[in-house]
Amino acid sequence: MEQYPESEPAELFKKLSEVLLNQKDFYSASPLEDDVLECVVLEKKLLEKPRKIKKAVFEEHSSDQPKQFFSKNLISREALHGCAFSGAMGIAVMVEDAVCLAHGPKSCAHITYQSISSIGRKTLLERGIVLPMQVAPPIVSSEMSEGIMVFGGLEELKDKIGILKKDKPKIIFVLTTCPSGIIGEDIDMVKSLEDEDTRIIPIKTDGNLTGDYLQGIIEAYVSIGRNLIDPFVKKETDTVNLIAEKMVAYVTPENYQSIKTLLDALGIGINCRFLYETRAEDIQNLMKGSLNLLAYEDYMGRTIRDFLTDEYKAKFLDVPFPVGMEETAEWLRKVGAFFGKEWMTPGIIRQYEEQYQQEIAMLKPFLKGKKLMVVTYNHNIEWILKTAVDLEMNIQKVGVLDFSQDNTFKTRYEEQVDELTLSYDQEMRRKDIERLKPDLLLANYISTELDGAVNTDTIPLCPEVGFMSGIKMARRWCDIFKLNLKEGWKKDEDLYRKYFA
Structure with missing residues (x-):
């Protein structure tokens, strides 16, 4: 108003000030309580009134909405352990024929890139082992600036997607960061930019607004699964899927070879690794696997298992990857029994x-x-x-x-x-x-x-x-x-x- 006193915006502010000055009755602010505000942001509702609950227990708005899956952190109301955007990005980069587009400032993409690639770089330097997806993960940024954070960045996002599509990637994952989540960017619109060469899949993580690192991992698994898995694929005999391997673990390549050696001894092949160094086609054909083998029966593993069981009726072995003599013997017997090859396991x-x-x-x-x-x-x-x-x-x-x-x-x-x-x-x-x-x-x-x-x-x-x-x-x-x-x-x-x- 000082700079342009005769302008139209200045005139509007003058009228607003006159209304406020002439106002006789004012009302106290009535902000939402913390629990209610969090549920509004997460698009959930509480089973009980916020004042009475000690834990946040969530349910869906209606029975026709997809089931939501939450990390231990959110359910237990703990301090955040990391950022959901970073967790989701670590999973999304494991799809080899995909590009991951971070809708946010360059710094978000840079920090996540360094976090993911540090594992691969250290493994390469110490052991001479190349982990392609972790040495050079396919991460790009929409490069949100301060101005975009005020006025919105969907046009810039469309332009970046247009550039990426020239190379005809199989998949473009669009992951939201804190700034794009705070200003309420509607990234569902990116689906309209798909064509016969490239699928575009939004993964709404909104940085740490969605939750912690594990919540981001869960969101990525669920979003990728729901968009790519074909539930009507015919199962193949003597095939398994490996589920929820750790992308941050040094031993993952060695563990894969150990499991493969045991499966090879029984004449059983691996159909898909969901999600570790895999392809979009493998994820689409996930249901070809007759049996799913859970890598870790920790909170993350159990959540991914529940997702695949609830929505795709996937069959799981009731024990995870085995660690130790007795556990491995039990695991091998159960795999053999499932495929009718129990006679091979004693030897x-x-x-x-x-x-x-x-x-x-x-x-x-x-x-x-x-x-x-x-x-x-x-x-x-x-x-x-x-x-x-x-x-x-x-x-x-x-x-x-x-x-x-x-x-x-x-x-x-x-x-x-x-x-x-x-x-x-x-x-x-x-x-x-x-x-x-x-x-x-x-x-x-x-x-x-x-x-x-x-x-x-x-x-x-x-x-x-x-x-x-x-x-x-x-x-x-x-x-x-x-x-x-x-x-x-x-x-x-x-x-x-x-x-x-």
């Missing part, structure tokens, strides 16, 4: 059992009687506990930490564990180490403050699958006790404290 299992017992006999002299303490985010550590029991180690303590990716813990070795604590706290660890004085501490993360206090080994969040998972870890434990981990120069610390502290 395979017997060979591995003989190898396992030979390894136990070699390792036991070094580990028998050693005091073991375990602090873990993993909610399935049976493979570790069995190996420790077979080696006749003394399992002093198992502390189970709360984990955003899982909320179940069970063990058949509870009697062999001196102390078992659920909802364990990292603050307890130092006191327990001083009290129990274990010979070996197993944990997912080893703090530098423990340096020299106890021998340590790392529990992988995603362990190697197969018969020998526990044996491979036990070999490392032997090496730890064989090596002198307190180098001479570290003793200088004692001298420093004695003379200078």
Whole structure:
């Protein structure tokens, strides 16, 4: 108004100010409560009145709407663990003949690109293994600027899609970030830009407005599945699908080869990996697989299984990828029984059992009687506990930490564990180490403050699958006790404290 006092907008603001100045009655603002506002943003409603509930329990608006799937984070009302946009992008890039278009600022695409590619770059440098989808993920940005965030960016989004379509990608995924979600961009309109060469699939993640990293993963799985899976494809015999492999795990390529080796021994082929380094055509033909094999029975795995079971009546083996001797034997028997090949499994299992017992006999002299303490985010550590029991180690303590990716813990070795604590706290660890004085501490993360206090080994969040998972870890434990981990120069610390502290 100061710059252009005679303009039409200035005149409108003058009239508005006159109305406000002459207004006699004013009303208090009545904003929505936090729970109600969140449900409006997420397009859900609460089963109970917001003031009375401790957890957000969601239901759909009506029975004809697709079922919604939520992360543990959203259901438990926890602080956000990461960004939904980043989680969804990590899954979408696994479709090899697709391009992922981030509708947001360049910084969102850049940060996510670096996050995804860091795994592939490290694997390439350390192991010489090339993971194409993780070394150079196909991510582009609509490059929203400050002006676009005010006035909207659908025209710029259309222009970017037009450029991408010139190369005729099979799929273009359009993923929303915080800015495009905040201004309410209607990206459903991108479907109208499809043609016979390119499908365009919107994935509404809206950055962290939709939820945490795991919620983004779930949204990507559901959106891609609903848009691509053909439910009427005829099933093929002796074929399986691998479901919910971890794109962030270093061991995923090795685990794939281990599972493939076991399936090859039974004459069973792999139809589709949903979703890991796969193609749009494989996803479309997902239902060709007679049986679905879940990689991890954690919260994410169970949610993806529920989605495929609810909407496509997909058949799943009732156990995930096996980790450890007993688990792998059980898994192999069940796969064999499903395909009518149970007669083939005893010979395979017997060979591995003989190898396992030979390894136990070699390792036991070094580990028998050693005091073991375990602090873990993993909610399935049976493979570790069995190996420790077979080696006749003394399992002093198992502390189970709360984990955003899982909320179940069970063990058949509870009697062999001196102390078992659920909802364990990292603050307890130092006191327990001083009290129990274990010979070996197993944990997912080893703090530098423990340096020299106890021998340590790392529990992988995603362990190697197969018969020998526990044996491979036990070999490392032997090496730890064989090596002198307190180098001479570290003793200088004692001298420093004695003379200078």
